[in-house]
Amino acid sequence: MSEAIRFQDQVVIVTGAGGGLGRTHALLFAKHGAKVVVNDLGGSTHGEGANSSAADKVVEEIRAAGGTAVANHDSVTDGEKIVQHALDAFGRIDVVVNNAGILRDKTFHKMEDADWDLVYKVHVEGAYKVTRAAWPHMREQGYGRVIFTASTSGIYGNFGQSNYGMAKLGLYGLTRTLAIEGRKNNILVNAIAPTGGTRMTEGLIPPQVFEQLKPELISPLVVYLASQACEETSGLFEVGGGWIGKTRWERSLGVGFDPRAGFSPEDVAASWQQICDFDGAAHPADNIEALKEMMEHLQKYAL
Numbered sequence: 001m002s003e004a005i006r007f008q009d010q011v012v013i014v015t016g017a018g019g020g021l022g023r024t025h026a027l028l029f030a031k032h033g034a035k036v037v038v039n040d041l042g043g044s045t046h047g048e049g050a051n052s053s054a055a056d057k058v059v060e061e062i063r064a065a066g067g068t069a070v071a072n073h074d075s076v077t078d079g080e081k082i083v084q085h086a087l088d089a090f091g092r093i094d095v096v097v098n099n100a101g102i103l104r105d106k107t108f109h110k111m112e113d114a115d116w117d118l119v120y121k122v123h124v125e126g127a128y129k130v131t132r133a134a135w136p137h138m139r140e141q142g143y144g145r146v147i148f149t150a151s152t153s154g155i156y157g158n159f160g161q162s163n164y165g166m167a168k169l170g171l172y173g174l175t176r177t178l179a180i181e182g183r184k185n186n187i188l189v190n191a192i193a194p195t196g197g198t199r200m201t202e203g204l205i206p207p208q209v210f211e212q213l214k215p216e217l218i219s220p221l222v223v224y225l226a227s228q229a230c231e232e233t234s235g236l237f238e239v240g241g242g243w244i245g246k247t248r249w250e251r252s253l254g255v256g257f258d259p260r261a262g263f264s265p266e267d268v269a270a271s272w273q274q275i276c277d278f279d280g281a282a283h284p285a286d287n288i289e290a291l292k293e294m295m296e297h298l299q300k301y302a303l
């Protein structure tokens with residue numbers, strides 16, 4: 001049995017925690033002793049309107065269960081206000097869970113700038129703003145945990161979600177670099193790609209499966225990743241319905257052409273099968289590992 005995970009004297013911001021996945025994250029953090037900032041603008045799935053009652057209700061739930069929480073109603077695009085609220089209420093910030101999100105699904109040929117921009121703003125700029133404002137505090141105290149919420153729609157693509165997929169995979173790119181930059185200050189950064197039955201997925205998932213995909217089944221991973229017990233950083237985890245898996249890059253061993261002689265598009269065509277052959281594939285964990293095959297190839301032709 002692992003040691004109990006506790007957040008004694010730790011402060012956690014969960015964005016978009018007025019409903020769906022963010023709500024169950026916030027409840028579980030509070031259950032494990034964290035002081036929680038329940039952020040939610042309270043708008044629609046499409047990013048319209050605002051309503052403070054969403055966050056307030058979750059705070060009431062946490063308090064009724066004996067936990068500690070405050071509500072915050074700012075948009076994540078005003079991330080510095082959310083972080084300031086955490087500092088004003090609790091004096092520190094240990095964990096940021098970037099969870100707030102909206103959808104503006106449209107096929108690419110119908111995509112309008114407003115749909116593209118708003119999805120970027122909430123998911124990417126919002127996560128940037130909150131995390132950027134919390135970052136100096138985490139650096140200074142030599143401790144921090146950041147979770148970004150990506151999506152399988154970003155990892156694998158999904159019809160009608162070019163804007164959303166762009167934003168969600170962008171967050172994984174952000175995860176990878178912040179993990180590198182944060183490591184020396186003990187700031188660990190991971191991403192999840194959840195699947196949960198929420199208002200965002202209602203009507204898209206068959207009702208019986210929707211029922212099984214309870215948001216509560218995603219939060220234990222988030223709480224673990226955000227805890228002192230966790231040493232993981234730079235990870236991407238697909239999670240839902242009580243199942244968790246880790247996703248990583250895979251690259252074929254590739255084909256090397258003589259860099260002095262050059263090569264033609266026909267040479268590429270002739271080698272296509274080998275270029276795309278994943279037998280014995282590499283799983284580069286960082287940029288240095290990623291460049292290894294290319295550098296070894298160059299060395300064969302070194303002057």
Ligand SMILES: NC(=O)c1ccc[n+]([C@@H]2O[C@H](COP(=O)([O-])OP(=O)(O)OC[C@H]3O[C@@H](n4cnc5c(N)ncnc54)[C@H](O)[C@@H]3O)[C@@H](O)[C@H]2O)c1
Binds near residue numbers: 195201
């Ligand atoms: N449900 C899924 O299967 C699924 C799959 C992949 C990714 N996700 C991601 O998980 C996260 C949570 O989604 P959910 O399914 O719980 O949806 P949800 O709509 O229930 O929750 C999203 C919350 O974010 C809040 N929000 C939206 N814009 C905001 C803003 N500007 N500032 C603050 N709060 C804002 C909303 O009010 C809402 O309460 C999102 O980032 C979503 O993209 C969900």
